[in-house]
Amino acid sequence: MKNNQTPEIAIETKNLFIFYGSFAAVSEVNLKIEKQKVTAIIGPSGCGKSTLLRAFNRMNDFVPSSYVTGEVLLSGQNLYGSNIDPVEVRRRIGMVFQKPNPFPKSIYENIAWGARINGFKGNMDELVEQSLRGAALWEEVKDQLQKSAYELSGGQQQRLCIARTIAIQPDIILMDEPASALDPISTLRIEELMQELKKNYTIIIVTHNMQQAARVSDYTAMMMLEKDGSRSGTVIEFSETKKIFTNPKDKRTEDYVTGRFG
Amino acid sequence: MNPNHDHFPEGESFRQSLGRRYRTASIWQGLFFSAFLIAILSLGALLYNIIDGAFGYVAFDYKNDPSEFTSKPLDDLNKQELLDILKTNLSSGAYKKLDNEKTMEKRSRSVLYTLVLERLIQIDTKETWSMTDSILRSAEIKVEAAEKYPEAKLEFRSWLTPVFLTTPMSSKAEFAGVRTAILGSLWMVGIAILFAMPIGTGAAIYLHEYANKNFINRVIQTNINNLAGVPSIVYGMLGLAIFVRTFEPFTSGSMFGVTDTNGRTILSAGLTMGTLVLPLIIINAQEAIKAVPDSLRQAAFGVGATRWQTIWHHVLPNALPGILTGSILAVSRAIGETAPLIVVGASTFISIDPDGPFSKFTALPIQIYQWTTRAQSEFHAIAASAIIVLLALLLSLNATAVLLRNRVQRKY
Amino acid sequence: MKATLMENKNFRPLELKKKLRLGETMIQTLLFLAGFLSIFITLAIVYELGKEAWLFFGDPDVTFAKFFGTTEWSPGIGKFGIWPLVTSTLTTSFIAICVSLPLGLAAALFLSEYASPKARSTLKPILEILAGIPTVVYGYFALLFMTPLLQRIFGEGVQVYNMASAGIVMGIMILPLISSMSEDALSAVPRALREGAYAMGATKFETSIQVVLPAALSGIGAALIIGISRAVGETMIVAVAAGAGPNFTFNPFQAAETMTGHIARISGGDLSYNTIDYTSLFAIALMLFLVTLVLNLISQGIINRFRQRYE
Numbered sequence: 006m007k008n009n010q011t012p013e014i015a016i017e018t019k020n021l022f023i024f025y026g027s028f029a030a031v032s033e034v035n036l037k038i039e040k041q042k043v044t045a046i047i048g049p050s051g052c053g054k055s056t057l058l059r060a061f062n063r064m065n066d067f068v069p070s071s072y073v074t075g076e077v078l079l080s081g082q083n084l085y086g087s088n089i090d091p092v093e094v095r096r097r098i099g100m101v102f103q104k105p106n107p108f109p110k111s112i113y114e115n116i117a118w119g120a121r122i123n124g125f126k127g128n129m130d131e132l133v134e135q136s137l138r139g140a141a142l143w144e145e146v147k148d149q150l151q152k153s154a155y156e157l158s159g160g161q162q163q164r165l166c167i168a169r170t171i172a173i174q175p176d177i178i179l180m181d182e183p184a185s186a187l188d189p190i191s192t193l194r195i196e197e198l199m200q201e202l203k204k205n206y207t208i209i210i211v212t213h214n215m216q217q218a219a220r221v222s223d224y225t226a227m228m229m230l231e232k233d234g235s236r237s238g239t240v241i242e243f244s245e246t247k248k249i250f251t252n253p254k255d256k257r258t259e260d261y262v263t264g265r266f267g
Numbered sequence: 268m269n270p271n272h273d274h275f276p277e278g279e280s281f282r283q284s285l286g287r288r289y290r291t292a293s294i295w296q297g298l299f300f301s302a303f304l305i306a307i308l309s310l311g312a313l314l315y316n317i318i319d320g321a322f323g324y325v326a327f328d329y330k331n332d333p334s335e336f337t338s339k340p341l342d343d344l345n346k347q348e349l350l351d352i353l354k355t356n357l358s359s360g361a362y363k364k365l366d367n368e369k370t371m372e373k374r375s376r377s378v379l380y381t382l383v384l385e386r387l388i389q390i391d392t393k394e395t396w397s398m399t400d401s402i403l404r405s406a407e408i409k410v411e412a413a414e415k416y417p418e419a420k421l422e423f424r425s426w427l428t429p430v431f432l433t434t435p436m437s438s439k440a441e442f443a444g445v446r447t448a449i450l451g452s453l454w455m456v457g458i459a460i461l462f463a464m465p466i467g468t469g470a471a472i473y474l475h476e477y478a479n480k481n482f483i484n485r486v487i488q489t490n491i492n493n494l495a496g497v498p499s500i501v502y503g504m505l506g507l508a509i510f511v512r513t514f515e516p517f518t519s520g521s522m523f524g525v526t527d528t529n530g531r532t533i534l535s536a537g538l539t540m541g542t543l544v545l546p547l548i549i550i551n552a553q554e555a556i557k558a559v560p561d562s563l564r565q566a567a568f569g570v571g572a573t574r575w576q577t578i579w580h581h582v583l584p585n586a587l588p589g590i591l592t593g594s595i596l597a598v599s600r601a602i603g604e605t606a607p608l609i610v611v612g613a614s615t616f617i618s619i620d621p622d623g624p625f626s627k628f629t630a631l632p633i634q635i636y637q638w639t640t641r642a643q644s645e646f647h648a649i650a651a652s653a654i655i656v657l658l659a660l661l662l663s664l665n666a667t668a669v670l671l672r673n674r675v676q677r678k679y
Numbered sequence: 680m681k682a683t684l685m686e687n688k689n690f691r692p693l694e695l696k697k698k699l700r701l702g703e704t705m706i707q708t709l710l711f712l713a714g715f716l717s718i719f720i721t722l723a724i725v726y727e728l729g730k731e732a733w734l735f736f737g738d739p740d741v742t743f744a745k746f747f748g749t750t751e752w753s754p755g756i757g758k759f760g761i762w763p764l765v766t767s768t769l770t771t772s773f774i775a776i777c778v779s780l781p782l783g784l785a786a787a788l789f790l791s792e793y794a795s796p797k798a799r800s801t802l803k804p805i806l807e808i809l810a811g812i813p814t815v816v817y818g819y820f821a822l823l824f825m826t827p828l829l830q831r832i833f834g835e836g837v838q839v840y841n842m843a844s845a846g847i848v849m850g851i852m853i854l855p856l857i858s859s860m861s862e863d864a865l866s867a868v869p870r871a872l873r874e875g876a877y878a879m880g881a882t883k884f885e886t887s888i889q890v891v892l893p894a895a896l897s898g899i900g901a902a903l904i905i906g907i908s909r910a911v912g913e914t915m916i917v918a919v920a921a922g923a924g925p926n927f928t929f930n931p932f933q934a935a936e937t938m939t940g941h942i943a944r945i946s947g948g949d950l951s952y953n954t955i956d957y958t959s960l961f962a963i964a965l966m967l968f969l970v971t972l973v974l975n976l977i978s979q980g981i982i983n984r985f986r987q988r989y990e
Contacts, residue, residue: 299786478714
């Protein structure tokens with residue numbers, strides 16, 4: 006299991022702080038996310054997991070008073086550098102949200118749209134089929150591609166959202182509690198899908214479900230509010246998932262993963 | 268790994284296409300902004316057009332020269348001298364009629380001065396110019412007027428004057444005022460609001476505090492929303508059929524011994540307008556009542572109050588500013604409505620102040636309509652002045668509503 | 680002694696039975712009547728308009744064939760072709776929508792997607808002023824500003840009273856309505872949908888136009904329908920500026936009287952009851968009422984469905 010080569014890094018944060026106004030929601034995060042692995046971010050609610058995840062593709066830009074200090078490096082480039090276009094960042098780093106949010110368009114258009122705006126020149130039908138296969142949805146919808154995406158079940162909608170994300174060929178896929186609004190069977194399918202996807206993509210997933218983190222991820226970052234009472238979240242431990250769940254270094258991590266956290 | 272990977276533009280070519288996307292976006296954004304700008308410009312043009320019409324040069328002529336009546340310049344005459352001129356030159360019947368309307372001795376100097384101009388010297392307006400023309404082409408206008416009307420005097424005048432507000436209707440634009448129209452509007456709106464506010468508030472209370480979600484209440488709610496969208500002229504037809512015609516004994520006052528009118532009275536107009544604003548008042552009152560926090564009701568019920576006690580002592584006092592705001596907005600709607608008044612039968616020429624609900628009446632928007640559709644430009648000038656009066660009235664009503672609303676917002 | 684006192688204290692008659700509260704019942708009844716009055720008003724409109732319209736259509740001279748088959752309207756002399764009033768109503772309303780829909784929608788997009796919250800709170804009241812101006816004032820504006828402007832642009836072919844001027848000004852009047860309803864629809868689109876689009880590398884503009892706008896389309900449709908209903912029922916602008924006399928034409932530069940303008944002109948004169956002129960006005964008013972009622976109901980239905988979808 007152990008790899009002697011130095012692992013390839015997909016994305017890395019250096020001394021990252023995320024502020025809302027004068028309030029630091031997340032402070033001092035240093036993470037190295039490995040390529041083609043699933044990295045889970047866990048922690049109690051309100052500790053800034055989603056905020057950190059959204060910092061990876063600059064979705065926090067839409068919160069008027071928010072800003073970051075420090076660096077998020079994608080192949081050496083700081084995503085928050087002055088000459089970086091957030092639109093280009095998001096085209097490289099896709100995102101799947103907590104609640105499925107397909108567009109009010111047909112299944113086909115949901116996938117084709119992102120590709121089209123990003124200047125896709127190839128065979129669209131092929132791309133749609135590939136993406137739907139990639140999201141394990143093709144067999145279920147291949148005969149009804151023109152149907153509204155809203156007619157799909159919640160689990161199908163979430164897989165459609167994954168399909169439209171992989172259609173634009175991102176390097177990294179961010180998933181913000183992607184199964185929290187789904188039933189157990191749909192959740193299982195999403196989890197299986199992640200194992201499939203990590204062959205091609207780097208995945209970062211936020212989850213509040215310990216078992217899910219243990220099942221799907223290779224690495225786990227444990228987040229917690231800082232002890233100083235500042236209500237600011239930070240990563241207190243980051244290592245292989247196995248280690249986090251069997252042999253955590255930090256006492257707080259141990260309390261949390263064993264359910265003693267209160 | 269993926270055959271389609273090559274079909275996405277990468278690096279420099281992606282950056283170029285992104286640049287194109289941004290350029291398209293900024294063009295469209297500019298268009299959106301211009302649409303908004305056009306709306307604002309229209310508003311500006313409208314207001315400017317009105318002010319432009321209410322001031323400017325007038326070329327006018329005296330039909331009878333002032334020297335026929337007095338040796339002194341007209342402006343130097345005092346009240347008594349003016350009175351004497353009127354006495355000697357008006358026919359005794361005409362003088363008596365004026366005296367009956369209001370004792371001549373009690374009238375002010377400026378009123379008498381106007382009477383001399385109106386009845387004896389008789390101004391004849393030749394041409395009017397807009398404010399912009401008057402300012403920008405002042406010299407040309409002077410030449411033009413001197414050529415076209417060698418006899419006439421040229422004067423820069425404001426058609427909107429204090430006298431305009433206080434004189435009644437006249438068939439001559441130069442002497443017409445909006446006094447009767449303003450009074451008519453106020454009477455009409457007063458009746459409308461007395462009729463619609465209690466009923467509208469009651470309906471809103473019923474719908475929000477009593478009604479359960481059954482069929483009939485859903486129908487009532489839908490119906491109210493639809494009534495709010497019925498064209499105002501249809502309300503006019505309803506008023507004509509019901510208030511003017513069917514209820515004639517009541518609305519004409521013949522039931523109460525008033526004679527010499529038919530059903531085309533202020534009362535009919537007020538009730539028609541009340542019907543028109545009723546849905547508006549209900550909808551606004553519902554909003555106001557909805558805004559009263561539920562905890563207040565629960566607290567009242569908790570100490571054993573009945574439903575009506577809860578409403579009367581807790582819900583209504585807290586919703587009152589909102590209900591008042593809604594009613595003021597309804598008033599400003601009613602004050603500007605014209606079509607129903609035409610149908611219900613506002614008179615166009617009324618020079619006597621309305622003295623009760625059974626009077627014939629005219630109203631501000633009716634005057635504006637009448638004067639606008641006249642061909643002579645001096646009538647357009649007084650239409651513009653009347654519009655300024657109407658807009659000022661609306662502005663002060665809305666300012667009151669906004670102040671009230673802000674007070675409410677501070678409270679919660 | 681002490682024991683009996685305690686017993687007394689504890690013995691309070693407990694009466695939870697329903698009492699008849701006469702006052703409460705009366706008040707509730709009164710309030711219900713106030714609510715029910717609105718239904719009564721609708722019934723009265725239908726009854727009164729229907730009654731007179733029935734008299735009109737019951738007149739032996741008025742036949743279905745004449746009403747829909749001829750193109751001259753002058754009930755006083757036995758001409759009962761409704762078309763001239765309908766065509767001018769359609770023409771002015773169409774022009775009004777052509778002005779107000781694109782402008783209103785674009786203004787709504789600007790306000791909801793681009794203007795900062797601060798700018799929005801100062802700019803929106805300006806549109807509200809436009810909505811609060813009485814229509815007779817718009818009539819003045821149409822006749823004394825828009826018509827001369829059109830005459831200057833298009834030359835002598837533009838008559839003093841014309842449908843184009845009335846229609847354009849009516850469009851300006853309806854613009855704030857369409858813009859504010861569209862803006863409501865646009866801002867009701869859930870944030871998740873925007874975020875979904877941004878996360879796929881869409882620009883703000885692509886998100887607004889290709890995701891938010893289609894999602895708000897039904898709400899915008901409702902605004903459009905309300906706008907049409909408002910234009911069809913608007914009276915004063917057309918009464919002042921569109922012309923006084925039925926004229927069977929679609930030429931916007933010609934004078935032609937609309938249904939509402941006709942009612943206003945005829946009823947403004949000396950109108951005696953029980954004449955064909957009188958009943959004919961009610962027939963027209965009934966048509967107006969039914970058309971606007973249907974439009975309003977459709978619009979409301981759309982809005983209700985739109986709300987359910989995003990709640």
